[in-house]
Amino acid sequence: MGLLDKLKGLLFGNETVREGKQDAKPGVKPADTKVEQKPIITKPKEEKPVADKITVGHVHMSGCTGCLVSLADNYEGLLTILDKYADLVYCLTLADVRKIPKMDVALVEGSVCINDECSMEEILETRENATIVVALGGCACYGNTTRFCRGGQQNQPQHEGFLPIGDLIKVDVYIPGCAPTPQQIRNVCLMAYLLLKGNDEQKALATAYLTPLMNLAAAGTEACGCDLMTEVINQGLCCGCGSCAAVCPVRAVTMQFGKPQIERDLCIKCGACYAQCPRSFFSFDVCGQYESITNLIGEVMKP
Numbered sequence: 448m449g450l451l452d453k454l455k456g457l458l459f460g461n462e463t464v465r466e467g468k469q470d471a472k473p474g475v476k477p478a479d480t481k482v483e484q485k486p487i488i489t490k491p492k493e494e495k496p497v498a499d500k501i502t503v504g505h506v507h508m509s510g511c512t513g514c515l516v517s518l519a520d521n522y523e524g525l526l527t528i529l530d531k532y533a534d535l536v537y538c539l540t541l542a543d544v545r546k547i548p549k550m551d552v553a554l555v556e557g558s559v560c561i562n563d564e565c566s567m568e569e570i571l572e573t574r575e576n577a578t579i580v581v582a583l584g585g586c587a588c589y590g591n592t593t594r595f596c597r598g599g600q601q602n603q604p605q606h607e608g609f610l611p612i613g614d615l616i617k618v619d620v621y622i623p624g625c626a627p628t629p630q631q632i633r634n635v636c637l638m639a640y641l642l643l644k645g646n647d648e649q650k651a652l653a654t655a656y657l658t659p660l661m662n663l664a665a666a667g668t669e670a671c672g673c674d675l676m677t678e679v680i681n682q683g684l685c686c687g688c689g690s691c692a693a694v695c696p697v698r699a700v701t702m703q704f705g706k707p708q709i710e711r712d713l714c715i716k717c718g719a720c721y722a723q724c725p726r727s728f729f730s731f732d733v734c735g736q737y738e739s740i741t742n743l744i745g746e747v748m749k750p
């Protein structure tokens with residue numbers, strides 16, 4: 448094909464002109480120009496069988512729902528957990544299930560109103576149906592400010608007595624904080640999964656992570672400013688964050704020169720400061736394993 452023919456082809460739209468195909472009409476695609484479509488091969492998505500997951504429930508007693516908000520604040524992390532490691536089998540806010548089912552882990556938020564028959568039944572049923580009961584947040588662990596409810600609320604005036612869940616049932620793990628951080632709730636869920644389903648090494652690290660929180664649960668439901676003084680401040684563990692002063696409802700804790708000072712006469716023993724302190728469950732035993740635990744969490748949380 449000469450140069451002129453080539454130009455004609457370009458000008459009049461017959462770009463497919465080739466040597467030996469001069470007769471092809473403009474706009475008509477010659478048969479040999481068909482592009483063969485290669486079949487797209489997609490790798491089948493690896494699905495983790497649901498049977499490998501643990502079952503988790505959120506049981507809402509008397510609290511402000513801040514702990515549930517903190518759980519939800521894990522965003523994509525929460526989706527990863529629900530996708531790979533845990534099925535949410537009970538949660539009045541997020542799942543349409545009315546009766547407490549059998550489950551591996553129950554996250555219990557809030558304290559229990561002992562004037563309310565339903566709440567009393569619910570907490571006993573939770574213990575019966577859950578392998579591991581976790582007290583989620585300061586109210587479930589120590590009562591916090593709900594300890595001082597004297598009743599008289601407009602909607603439930605007869606509700607005047609609230610107890611931390613450990614006063615009514617055996618609790619296995621505490622997650623203190625008001626509310627606990629999203630990361631801490633996520634880590635406990637992951638560690639519960641690894642404890643129940645992991646290999647030997649993962650089980651050992653999960654045990655190391657959970658032991659200080661299990662020790663808190665074993666220590667009971669009472670905590671006050673004096674406990675903070677003897678177990679944190681006098682041990683040199685205080686980092687001066689001021690959380691205890693911020694949370695104390697009667698201003699019994701003040702920060703002076705970067706350290707908390709506790710006015711014992713004012714303390715009403717609600718345990719809020721102890722629950723909120725990030726060092727109240729500090730453990731020297733876990734320090735050496737911190738890197739391995741962090742790496743493990745990073746590994747299992749990979750999307």
Ligand code: SF4
Pocket residue numbers: 670671672694695696697698699700709713714715716717718719720721
């Ligand atoms: S110091 Fe304040 S926050 Fe701590 S237990 Fe006493 S009253 Fe509660």
Ligand code: SF4
Pocket residue numbers: 675679680684685686687688689690691692706707720723724725726727
């Ligand atoms: S919350 Fe704990 S670490 Fe923070 S200032 Fe109070 S005692 Fe210290």
